[in-house]
Amino acid sequence: MVSIKPIRDLIIIVNQRTEIMKRIFLILIGILIALTMNAQDAKAILQKVDDNMSSRNRVFESTMTIHGKRSSRTITSRSYAEGEKQSFTEYLSPARDQGTKMLKLKDQLWIYSPASDRTIQISGHLLRQSVMGSDLSYEDMMEDRKLTDVYGVKIVGVETIEGRKTTILELIAVLDDVAYYKRKMWIDAERFIPLKEELYAKGGQLLKRTTLTDVKQLQGRWFPTTIVYKDMLKEGKGTEFKITGIKFDQELPAYIFTKAALKK
Amino acid sequence: MIAFKLAFRNLLGAGLRTWLIVAVLSFAYVVILFYNGMLSGWDRQGRRDTKEWEIGQGQLWHSAYDKYDLFSIQDAHGPVVGEAKKFTDKGKLTPVLIVQATAYPQGRMQGVLLKGINPDQQILKFPSSMLHQDGQEINALIGKRMALTTRLNKGDKVLIRWRDKDGTFDALEVKIADVFNCNVPAVDNGQIWIDLNTLQKMMDLPGEATLLVSGTDEINENVGPWIYKDTEFLLAELNQIIHAKKGGSMVMQAMLLIIALLAIFDTQILSIFRRQKEIGTYIALGMTRAQVVGIFTVEGATHSILATILGALYGIPLFLWLGIKGITFGVDDMGITMAETIYPYYSIGLIITTTLFVILSATIMSYLPARRISRMKPTDALKGKIQ
Numbered sequence: 330m331v332s333i334k335p336i337r338d339l340i341i342i343v344n345q346r347t348e349i350m351k352r353i354f355l356i357l358i359g360i361l362i363a364l365t366m367n368a369q370d371a372k373a374i375l376q377k378v379d380d381n382m383s384s385r386n387r388v389f390e391s392t393m394t395i396h397g398k399r400s401s402r403t404i405t406s407r408s409y410a411e412g413e414k415q416s417f418t419e420y421l422s423p424a425r426d427q428g429t430k431m432l433k434l435k436d437q438l439w440i441y442s443p444a445s446d447r448t449i450q451i452s453g454h455l456l457r458q459s460v461m462g463s464d465l466s467y468e469d470m471m472e473d474r475k476l477t478d479v480y481g482v483k484i485v486g487v488e489t490i491e492g493r494k495t496t497i498l499e500l501i502a503v504l505d506d507v508a509y510y511k512r513k514m515w516i517d518a519e520r521f522i523p524l525k526e527e528l529y530a531k532g533g534q535l536l537k538r539t540t541l542t543d544v545k546q547l548q549g550r551w552f553p554t555t556i557v558y559k560d561m562l563k564e565g566k567g568t569e570f571k572i573t574g575i576k577f578d579q580e581l582p583a584y585i586f587t588k589a590a591l592k593k
Numbered sequence: 594m595i596a597f598k599l600a601f602r603n604l605l606g607a608g609l610r611t612w613l614i615v616a617v618l619s620f621a622y623v624v625i626l627f628y629n630g631m632l633s634g635w636d637r638q639g640r641r642d643t644k645e646w647e648i649g650q651g652q653l654w655h656s657a658y659d660k661y662d663l664f665s666i667q668d669a670h671g672p673v674v675g676e677a678k679k680f681t682d683k684g685k686l687t688p689v690l691i692v693q694a695t696a697y698p699q700g701r702m703q704g705v706l707l708k709g710i711n712p713d714q715q716i717l718k719f720p721s722s723m724l725h726q727d728g729q730e731i732n733a734l735i736g737k738r739m740a741l742t743t744r745l746n747k748g749d750k751v752l753i754r755w756r757d758k759d760g761t762f763d764a765l766e767v768k769i770a771d772v773f774n775c776n777v778p779a780v781d782n783g784q785i786w787i788d789l790n791t792l793q794k795m796m797d798l799p800g801e802a803t804l805l806v807s808g809t810d811e812i813n814e815n816v817g818p819w820i821y822k823d824t825e826f827l828l829a830e831l832n833q834i835i836h837a838k839k840g841g842s843m844v845m846q847a848m849l850l851i852i853a854l855l856a857i858f859d860t861q862i863l864s865i866f867r868r869q870k871e872i873g874t875y876i877a878l879g880m881t882r883a884q885v886v887g888i889f890t891v892e893g894a895t896h897s898i899l900a901t902i903l904g905a906l907y908g909i910p911l912f913l914w915l916g917i918k919g920i921t922f923g924v925d926d927m928g929i930t931m932a933e934t935i936y937p938y939y940s941i942g943l944i945i946t947t948t949l950f951v952i953l954s955a956t957i958m959s960y961l962p963a964r965r966i967s968r969m970k971p972t973d974a975l976k977g978k979i980q
Binding site for chain 1 (some may be wrong): 664695697700701702724735752754756757760761762763764765
């Protein structure tokens with residue numbers, strides 16, 4: 330006579346294992362859905378930021394204060410920008426920089442110096458040099474790809490910055506030729522503008538921090554008018570960029586974004 | 594022979610005046626020898642140090658590399674394969690990878706060249722064995738000049754930021770394993786040396802290099818895509834500096850010599866003016882005008898012989914002493930290969946050339962005023978009439 334007890338036990342064990350497997354599967358599906366939703370949410374936030382910060386064109390006047398170890402100096406300029414691809418900047422003061430003009434057309438950058446009456450194209454390693462001694466490099470100005478095209482994004486937390494609730498996004502590069510492998514952005518949860526950004530090296534070292542303040546409503550959109558760039562490896566207070574006046578979606582003459590405009 | 598006897602007698606008879614001229618001429622002679630000896634010493638030491646520390650027996654460059662163009666560095670790297678790899682494996686070539694980076698010593702920002710070298714290489718005198726990693730820390734070597742400008746010492750840690758081959762920023766801390774002392778600024782100024790493998794990993798450029806340093810004279814042509822640069826090409830900068838220095842020093846040497854030669858010229862004019870009766874007597878005794886000109890020329894030129902003897906008397910001990918002790922100039926920050934202490938080098942060729950040059954110049958300077966004798970009338974000369 331064959332005992333059926335071992336067979337029954339086996340069936341029970343198999344049933345239990347199947348149940349566990351089912352649960353694990355459901356949990357994994359749940360995590361995957363949560364991650365996808367997180368990524369979608371994060372991407373949507375980033376898209377809103379892009380929409381809020383970008384415009385057909387803009388004209389603005391600004392001051393850039395470079396804080397050195399011993400002293401600080403302020404440079405004022407007027408800029409015209411069309412999308413992220415084209416921009417033209419004319420430096421207005423101090424006297425030694427007055428008349429210097431900078432033109433960016435897609436991935437090319439030219440600088441006109443009135444002292445030598447020459448136009449120089451900034452390329453290769455020159456792009457890595459600092460702009461007027463600030464914490465910004467020419468290359469930082471040249472970045473014109475959309476963050477959503479270059480980075481994979483996820484929400485990693487929430488934080489309150491100066492009374493504003495922010496969502497923290499973590500951006501990890503999905504392409505190889507990206508200057509900063511990782512970015513962290515603190516996005517105002519209501520206005521969808523970045524209030525803080527950190528740029529990291531591949532190894533995880535914090536390289537630069539940008540703080541955006543004085544958020545104002547301009548032509549129906551929220552816009553930060555003071556940006557402090559800080560090279561975190563260097564001593565000093567960083568570079569303060571203040572927008573003193575800005576107008577969006579203006580009628581800009583086409584000649585502004587030509588090399589001929591540099592010598593005008 | 595009579596001319597020499599007369600010349601010596603007259604010169605010794607002139608006393609202090611002769612010795613003053615001889616002293617000035619001997620000083621010029623010794624200074625010329627010293628300065629050229631010092632430049633030769635600098636040249637010899639510079640060439641030797643540059644070969645030992647930087648260029649070996651020649652270098653093989655990546656086709657995009659240009660030593661004088663920093664912007665070429667970004668793209669100047671390639672895999673060490675084929676024939677070049679064989680030479681490398683035999684220890685006849687050592688690869689060096691060069692990368693632009695930024696160092697942050699004490700929170701200051703400084704552009705540097707990050708150089709990777711095999712810690713086991715034997716071609717350069719460079720203390721690369723210190724680059725062997727102990728644990729997780731990356732050991733780095735810097736030269737004394739770099740240590741001075743960055744205020745970094747042995748054991749200090751410094752943060753370095755660079756971009757990998759795709760242009761992505763990366764940063765990490767390295768430990769200064771040692772500060773080496775060498776006379777070649779080209780391996781020191783603004784440079785941080787680390788293990789080649791580590792740098793290749795950091796850059797994501799496995800097995801690649803910017804240049805290969807040769808340790809053998811077997812390699813004297815391009816190896817695969819690597820362009821051969823011989824030692825003369827690599828030493829061109831030093832050669833040009835020495836050449837320029839020699840050119841510049843000639844002005845000072847010429848001034849000194851002119852002062853001494855003017856004294857001889859002046860003495861000759863005075864002698865011919867004051868010794869007209871003597872000249873007339875020589876001619877009356879049957880000497881030709883040319884012989885008399887010869888006597889006076891030899892007399893003037895004898896100053897230089899006395900000067901070389903006097904110069905040798907104090908110059909030889911001085912040069913021997915300087916040859917042993919050397920001349921210390923301190924740490925060089927001029928960006929050229931120059932030892933802290935230079936040991937002057939006096940070749941036989943240099944001594945003979947300088948001696949002949951001084952004697953020849955003195956002879957010409959003595960001859961020029963003596964030519965007047967050939968235009969003298971013997972009768973008037975005997976009377977001592979001014980002509």
